Amino acid sequence: MNTNNEKGRTYVIIVAAYFAIKTLLNMLVGGGFNFGDILFTVLAAVAMFSGLQYLNYAVAAIMAITVLTNLPANIKNLPSSILYLIEGAIDAGAVVLLVKQNDIKEHFTNKWSELSELIKK
Numbered sequence: 001m002n003t004n005n006e007k008g009r010t011y012v013i014i015v016a017a018y019f020a021i022k023t024l025l026n027m028l029v030g031g032g033f034n035f036g037d038i039l040f041t042v043l044a045a046v047a048m049f050s051g052l053q054y055l056n057y058a059v060a061a062i063m064a065i066t067v068l069t070n071l072p073a074n075i076k077n078l079p080s081s082i083l084y085l086i087e088g089a090i091d092a093g094a095v096v097l098l099v100k101q102n103d104i105k106e107h108f109t110n111k112w113s114e115l116s117e118l119i120k121k
Contacts, residue, residue, distance in 0.1 A: 003051050008107030012056075015094050016045035022087060029083070048098075051110040060098040067091045 003009040023041045027033055040062070047055040067088045074081040074088060098104060 002110060003107050004109045005103050005106035008101070008103035008105070009049070009051065011097060011101060011104050012048040012051075012107060015097065016041075016048055018090070018094065019044055022090075026087075051107045052112055052115070053108055053110060056098045056104060056108040060095045063091050063098075064095045067095070 019041045023034075023037045026037065044059045044062075047059055070084065071088060074084045078085070
């Protein structure tokens with residue numbers, strides 16, 4: 001896929017790698033295989049790598065919803081949930097990066113109408 005900003009793509013790859021590591025650690029700590037988490041991680045990585053318009057906002061929205069949904073239980077179950085609170089803070093940082101960081105926003109400027117040409121490159 002084509003990118004309009006190499007630095008932005010590098011940041012996106014770091015975020016995708018974080019998602020992958022987080023998914024693996026959650027399966028190890030959480031006690032088992034979770035197909036939904038693996039599917040989200042793969043789809044998010046592909047979406048982010050593509051650089052297609054607005055996909056950064058879609059991935060960020062799903063992550064933000066996940067953080068906000070899990071936050072009350074993680075606070076309620078302190079101190080045993082401290083790792084999950086740290087994970088939520090890192091997730092929130094990834095959300096902010098995907099939405100606010102200029103290089104990342106520039107990476108996500110590939111037009112959907114040009115998808116077939118982007119795949120050929």
